[in-house]
Amino acid sequence: MTVTQQEIENRLWDAADELRVAMPEAQYASVVFPLMFWKYLSDTWDHNHVTFLDENDGVDGLSDAEAHEIEYRDYQSFEIPFINKGKVGEMRASWSAVLATVARPGLGGRVRASLQAIEVANPDKFSRLFGSMTWTSEEVLDASVLAGVMGAMDRVPKMHEGNMSHDVLGGAYEYLLKRFSDGSGTRAGQFFTPREVVELIVTILDPQNFESVYDPTCGSGGMLIASANLLKEHGGRGYTLRLYGQEAVNDTAGVARMNLFMHNLTQFQVEVGDTLRNPLFKQPDGQVAQFDVIVANPPYSLKWTPWNNDPRALGGIAPRSAADWAFVQHMIASMKPKTGRAGVVLPHGVLFRTGQEAAIRQRVVEDDLLEAVIGLPANLFYATPIPTCILVFRAPGAKSDERTNGVLFIDASQRFVKGKNRNTMEPRDIADTATAVHSQFDVDGSPADVDGDAGIQASFVSFDEIKRNGFDLNIGRYLKRTAAAQADLGTLIEAYNVARAERKRTEERMLTVLAEAGIEGFDE
Numbered sequence: 163m164t165v166t167q168q169e170i171e172n173r174l175w176d177a178a179d180e181l182r183v184a185m186p187e188a189q190y191a192s193v194v195f196p197l198m199f200w201k202y203l204s205d206t207w208d209h210n211h212v213t214f215l216d217e218n219d220g221v222d223g224l225s226d227a228e229a230h231e232i233e234y235r236d237y238q239s240f241e242i243p244f245i246n247k248g249k250v251g252e253m254r255a256s257w258s259a260v261l262a263t264v265a266r267p268g269l270g271g272r273v274r275a276s277l278q279a280i281e282v283a284n285p286d287k288f289s290r291l292f293g294s295m296t297w298t299s300e301e302v303l304d305a306s307v308l309a310g311v312m313g314a315m316d317r318v319p320k321m322h323e324g325n326m327s328h329d330v331l332g333g334a335y336e337y338l339l340k341r342f343s344d345g346s347g348t349r350a351g352q353f354f355t356p357r358e359v360v361e362l363i364v365t366i367l368d369p370q371n372f373e374s375v376y377d378p379t380c381g382s383g384g385m386l387i388a389s390a391n392l393l394k395e396h397g398g399r400g401y402t403l404r405l406y407g408q409e410a411v412n413d414t415a416g417v418a419r420m421n422l423f424m425h426n427l428t429q430f431q432v433e434v435g436d437t438l439r440n441p442l443f444k445q446p447d448g449q450v451a452q453f454d455v456i457v458a459n460p461p462y463s464l465k466w467t468p469w470n471n472d473p474r475a476l477g478g479i480a481p482r483s484a485a486d487w488a489f490v491q492h493m494i495a496s497m498k499p500k501t502g503r504a505g506v507v508l509p510h511g512v513l514f515r516t517g518q519e520a521a522i523r524q525r526v527v528e529d530d531l532l533e534a535v536i537g538l539p540a541n542l543f544y545a546t547p548i549p550t551c552i553l554v555f556r557a558p559g560a561k562s563d564e565r566t567n568g569v570l571f572i573d574a575s576q577r578f579v580k581g582k583n584r585n586t587m588e589p590r591d592i593a594d595t596a597t598a599v600h601s602q603f604d605v606d607g608s609p610a611d612v613d614g615d616a617g618i619q620a621s622f623v624s625f626d627e628i629k630r631n632g633f634d635l636n637i638g639r640y641l642k643r644t645a646a647a648q649a650d651l652g653t654l655i656e657a658y659n660v661a662r663a664e665r666k667r668t669e670e671r672m673l674t675v676l677a678e679a680g681i682e683g684f685d686e
């Protein structure tokens with residue numbers, strides 16, 4: 163039977179909703195995605211196994227080894243092995259087999275054993291796929307709740323290609339990601355970047371057939387998937403892209419791997435680790451690997467341990483209080499010569515903050531690596547209401563002649579639809595902003611084909627003008643309507659946050675000194 167997108171989404175959410183008695187919505191993903199992917203693998207394996215039996219009437223005359231060789235050569239692309247093989251309780255590590263045992267004690271243990279067995283049996287495909295699986299412990303998730311989730315998810319129609327396309331599967335996965343993000347508050351940013359922001363960055367960078375795409379903070383893998391989808395939409399072959407990602411959180415990396423598989427993308431490698439401290443994609447000489455396209459939405463103003471003599475530290479070392487420019491430096495080092503380009507989402511503070519960040523910013527502009535600064539609408543993200551911007555970089559010498567020795571500034575902050583929980587950008591907003599980036603500019607830096615009345619301002623600003631402004635990249639300095647209409651909201655918010663934090667530190671020091679002197683009664 164044909165399965166509609168709405169039907170599978172509704173039933174998957176019914177399964178997720180079984181968890182409401184056991185955990186906050188922010189934690190649903192760690193349970194639902196492994197179960198969903200396990201069911202997908204099992205349904206696919208069962209479907210292919212039935213096809214193998216139907217097309218091989220003489221299988222009874224073959225030895226187990228011969229039958230296994232034929233099946234896995236011609237029908238199966240992965241293995242669903244047995245657990246407790248040769249012992250009491252031997253069973254295949256499949257969804258249907260374990261589901262039949264939900265009334266018996268030890269359900270979580272059987273689920274964990276099954277998922278681990280699948281990882282071990284398919285090391286080239288599913289190694290570390292399912293994450294830590296702490297939820298399989300009855301101390302974390304009661305067996306009755308786990309049984310309820312599995313029972314509800316089993317009402318989702320068979321999840322194999324004979325019954326539903328990868329477009330439906332991938333769409334259902336993205337639907338759950340968004341639902342979990344809508345309900346999970348500030349934690350959402352760790353695995354979900356708003357789709358319109360992803361599409362805008364990927365549209366600007368324009369991946370091509372057989373190129374490599376890298377996300378150093380890949381979350382759920384959305385930017386990698388969007389790269390393949392956009393290439394396919396433009397008549398290219400998305401499956402030819404080589405996709406790479408690194409993610410610090412083990413469970414989130416598992417979500418990314420499952421997401422990529424659900425979208426029928428198999429040429430990928432997702433590693434677990436802190437990209438700044440320990441980048442895992444390396445060249446033979448130990449330097450960081452280089453890629454054609456680099457995309458990222460790193461955690462904003464992350465406190466970090468600064469580098470010590472790291473070759474990535476172009477122009478200096480980012481302050482301990484904010485790793486934003488350290489992520490940029492890593493991305494610049496990861497750009498392949500001649501073809502490399504990068505796009506990153508960051509808070510407006512990176513454009514004007516002083517100190518060590520200013521030194522890095524100056525070097526990046528002096529080396530002519532920054533191509534564009536794009537101001538986005540406020541409240542686009544689940545994790546923060548502050549305005550953000552996209553910075554676009556090109557490898558040394560990779561800029562077009564008309565873009566050298568300057569930076570393109572674009573204000574798209576007015577192009578949004580106001581929503582209850584967050585604002586959104588419509589497809590036309592994305593298209594118009596991308597058009598502005600790719601526009602031609604006259605000798606005065608004015609765009610040839612961008613309509614200011616459409617809510618987008620753009621200007622190409624020379625290196626000399628940026629230098630006169632002390633390498634301050636605040637959009638309001640170069641697009642006057644932005645400064646007048648918005649009073650540079652990004653600057654105000656950043657300045658307020660900095661002042662507030664400094665006041666708090668000063669008060670804490672003062673109270674400590676007073677307490678040591680025996681003077682009390684000043685704390686709130």
